[in-house]
Amino acid sequence: MLKTRELGRSGLKVSEIGYGCMGLSGVYGSADEAESIATLHRARELGVTFFDTAEVYGPFHNEELIGRAFKGRWDGVVMATKFGWKVENGRNTGVPNSRPERIRQVADESLRRLGCPRIDLFYQHRVDPQVPMEDVAGTVADLIKAGKVGAFGLSEAGPASIRRAHAVQPVAALQSEYSLFERGLEEAIIPTLRELGIGLVPFSPLGRGFLTGKAPRPEEAEAGDNRRRQPRLTGDNYDVNLAKTRVIHELAAEKGAAPGQIALAWLLHKGPDIVSIPGTRRIANLEENVGAAQISLSPDEMRRLETALPPGVAQGPRYTPEMLKLVER
Numbered sequence: 468m469l470k471t472r473e474l475g476r477s478g479l480k481v482s483e484i485g486y487g488c489m490g491l492s493g494v495y496g497s498a499d500e501a502e503s504i505a506t507l508h509r510a511r512e513l514g515v516t517f518f519d520t521a522e523v524y525g526p527f528h529n530e531e532l533i534g535r536a537f538k539g540r541w542d543g544v545v546m547a548t549k550f551g552w553k554v555e556n557g558r559n560t561g562v563p564n565s566r567p568e569r570i571r572q573v574a575d576e577s578l579r580r581l582g583c584p585r586i587d588l589f590y591q592h593r594v595d596p597q598v599p600m601e602d603v604a605g606t607v608a609d610l611i612k613a614g615k616v617g618a619f620g621l622s623e624a625g626p627a628s629i630r631r632a633h634a635v636q637p638v639a640a641l642q643s644e645y646s647l648f649e650r651g652l653e654e655a656i657i658p659t660l661r662e663l664g665i666g667l668v669p670f671s672p673l674g675r676g677f678l679t680g681k682a683p684r685p686e687e688a689e690a691g692d693n694r695r696r697q698p699r700l701t702g703d704n705y706d707v708n709l710a711k712t713r714v715i716h717e718l719a720a721e722k723g724a725a726p727g728q729i730a731l732a733w734l735l736h737k738g739p740d741i742v743s744i745p746g747t748r749r750i751a752n753l754e755e756n757v758g759a760a761q762i763s764l765s766p767d768e769m770r771r772l773e774t775a776l777p778p779g780v781a782q783g784p785r786y787t788p789e790m791l792k793l794v795e796r
């Protein structure tokens with residue numbers, strides 16, 4: 468059974484491995500509804516309590532699916548979702564919108580779609596340059612006072628935005644990309660989080676499946692698979708990066724573990740304030756991921772991984788140029 472971790476000093480307690488639901492809406496290949504729901508239920512049986520979605524996954528299929536899966540089963544679930552985009556005709560425009568009236572609207576609509584008693588953790592999905600962070604934090608603080616939201620989170624925010632938000636409403640967690648393949652948070656962001664007592668929720672902890680060694684080559688992936696547009700996982704970068712991550716496969720073979728388990732165990736060993744949210748559509752992969760909590764890495768093994776995979780090791784940017792513009796460091 469999984470142990471519990473507190474996200475920073477927020478008081479929010481979640482299973483040491485969470486579950487990212489985005490892939491249940493076809494982002495990395497088509498997903499079957501019955502299999503998705505069975506996987507969500509299996510996650511609860513295995514002791515996963517922390518589930519991650521967003522208004523724009525689907526939109527709004529992901530929240531609706533979770534609502535169907537957890538109807539009458541919300542006891543013990545810590546539900547996180549996100550606001551912060553302009554959605555038009557059921558599509559995410561990719562334009563930030565964190566105006567107070569929009570945040571309040573997303574809270575009400577997400578609560579209705581999910582059908583949960585409250586949103587336990589409400590993240591701003593990306594910083595909105597048009598809306599002062601104080602206004603965003605103040606709006607979420609009001610939703611907390613109203614009992615609609617439990618805690619406030621940010622995603623891909625930099626130190627200055629984190630500090631401005633935290634001064635108005637304590638931030639429970641930052642959700643940003645962090646893995647053996649993407650260590651850009653270590654220089655400035657993780658020290659800021661630790662100073663302020665904010666937890667870290669690494670997204671794409673398996674490098675979008677790449678670190679498991681089982682992700683399809685982009686040219687073999689389904690047409691709707693987002694990884695076909697990930698610069699880091701396409702063209703020459705795929706083979707170069709596969710060679711760079713060989714150390715994960717070697718250590719996994721030595722320890723009788725799966726490569727993805729080594730990637731998740733590395734995150735578990737990076738600090739008690741870190742809770743990753745690997746995503747999968749499949750029960751077998753979920754069971755493997757949860758099994759990572761049983762893997763112990765020695766200081767020598769941690770060093771071996773980190774020496775072979777230092778910050779900046781991956782070839783190619785992790786996002787397209789338009790998406791990178793919305794990320795703060």
Ligand SMILES: NC(=O)c1ccc[n+]([C@@H]2O[C@H](COP(=O)([O-])OP(=O)(O)OC[C@H]3O[C@@H](n4cnc5c(N)ncnc54)[C@H](OP(=O)(O)O)[C@@H]3O)[C@@H](O)[C@H]2O)c1
Pocket residue numbers: 486487488489490495519520592622642643669670671672673674675676677679681682727744745746747748749751752753755756
């Ligand atoms: N805040 C943000 O901007 C942001 C951005 C991206 C993601 N997220 C959140 O973070 C969560 C996780 O990130 P992610 O889904 O991008 O990437 P990820 O968890 O690193 O990888 C997911 C991919 O890995 C595969 N996979 C998972 N476990 C596996 C295993 N044991 N063996 C083989 N393949 C495995 C999945 O395929 P199968 O389904 O076939 O197992 C899927 O294609 C998302 O679901 C979402 O909730 C947030």
